[in-house]
Amino acid sequence: MKIVAVEAIPFAIPYRKPLRFASGEVHTADHVLVRVHTDDGIVGVAEAPPRPYTYGETQESILAVVGTVFAPEVTGLSLLEREVARARMDRTIGNPTAKAALDMACWDALGRSLDLPVTQLLGGFTDRMRVSHMVGFATDEAMVAEAEHVRDTYGITTFKVKVGRRPISLDVGACRALRTALGPDVELYVDGNRGWTPSEAARALAAMADLDLTLSEELCPADDVVGRRWLTAQTPVPTVADESAVTPGQVTRELLDGAATMISIKTARTGFSTSQRILHQCEGMGAEIVMGNQIDGQIGTACSVAFGAAHRHSSRRAGELSNFLDMSDDLLTEPLEIHGGELAVRPGPGIGIEIDPDKLAHYRTD
Incomplete structure (x- = not known):
């Protein structure tokens, strides 16, 4: 259950109507799909939603910090070494949704490995x-x-x-x-x-x-x-x-x-x-x-x-x-x-979801 690779994939899906509120408004889900790959072929997934008006993160900043900072720090760790992964990510200030997505993708991969729901x-x-x-x-x-x-x-x-x-x-x-x-x-x-x-x-x-x-x-x-x-x-x-x-x-x-x-x-x-x-x-x-x-x-x-x-x-x-x-x-x-x-709660191991490869190919922006 060792992590061998981490992916960060940008995608964009429009909203039918924007959600407007005091600190901003959202027209498109410019999110990042984070995938954690293990040495036994398991892939855990989660998404990071950038909110620059709240936390200062953008889609580009999430891609950069996951790809260049967090991925090297967690690669080689076991999925059970969550505290080690958390401590290494916490050495980098801020970036809350990037850290959260990587954490949840690891939990998803752990659930899939153990054939148990994360919940x-x-x-x-x-x-x-x-x-x-x-x-x-x-x-x-x-x-x-x-x-x-x-x-x-x-x-x-x-x-x-x-x-x-x-x-x-x-x-x-x-x-x-x-x-x-x-x-x-x-x-x-x-x-x-x-x-x-x-x-x-x-x-x-x-x-x-x-x-x-x-x-x-x-x-x-x-x-x-x-x-x-x-x-x-x-x-x-x-x-x-x-x-x-x-x-x-x-x-x-x-x-x-x-x-x-x-x-x-x-x-x-x-x-x-x-x-x-x-x-x-x-x-x-x-x-x-x-x-x-x-x-x-x-x-x-x-x-x-x-x-x-x-x-x-x-x-x-x-x-x-x-x-x-x-x-x-x-x-x-x-x-x-x-x-x-x-x-x-979705049934099945991990978070219980599967990514549609055709939809991902359609909406990814890299």
Whole structure:
């Protein structure tokens, strides 16, 4: 089970419609497929989604760091030497999604080698998760129409609403329109992608006090240290740290500083190994978690549900697992399917997915 080669393959798949939010917008999935080859012919896969406006990574930077830095450092290691691989990658600062994809590809290869699903290797708590859908910036009517379509077609009843524009004139109205159209039985929560000031966020949350919002995520910039503490202390809506809590150290800071009460885990940026550290850390500190979405394609979504379903703590809430629905295509031989508001873990060894070689040949850009 030794690693003999690592590949990083760029590909681009358009979205049917762009997802717009406070820190940027995405029109095309310019991702990187990472493949880990072993000496017994096993190939593990995962994908890295670059988000330059959040982590500074681009498709080109991921290709470079995987190909020239990480591949030489992990080649020759056993798939069981995950801590060695992690320590070697951590000598390079940043590059979270590149590290995460390589970590998950190694876990996928390990599962395939042992003929076991990764979700069982991680914990095996359940085999599915409830799904939350992200609704991006649009007119009130378009946002309502999207949510109603997703609810009626896929049975999804939890929605994360992107906010962070002008709070009162745009975002509060959109949330109110969604609550009116969807009724009281649908869960709504908001994500500002760091778009509001603390005072704007406080005013907006007060204006939405009657909408029964369950969570508020990253309403203010991560470096608004005093303002974030002030906001979290005065609002009854639980505060989720996302972009401000990428590492275990940042998770500790956010929780102990009182800047957040919950943590978003995204396997696309912390892989399986670091995500599990953060999950156990949150359990020990009594903090709930949300399985977040990095605007993942189906490969990344399969990784998220495999991790989320593996643990009791991460399977309690609906995970953000549906935004692959906005992509015009994907690389899998068998597409993921959401039924009754749930996404099941893919059966089979590893992550349970296979790459369609014809689709990869069509969409790869190298």
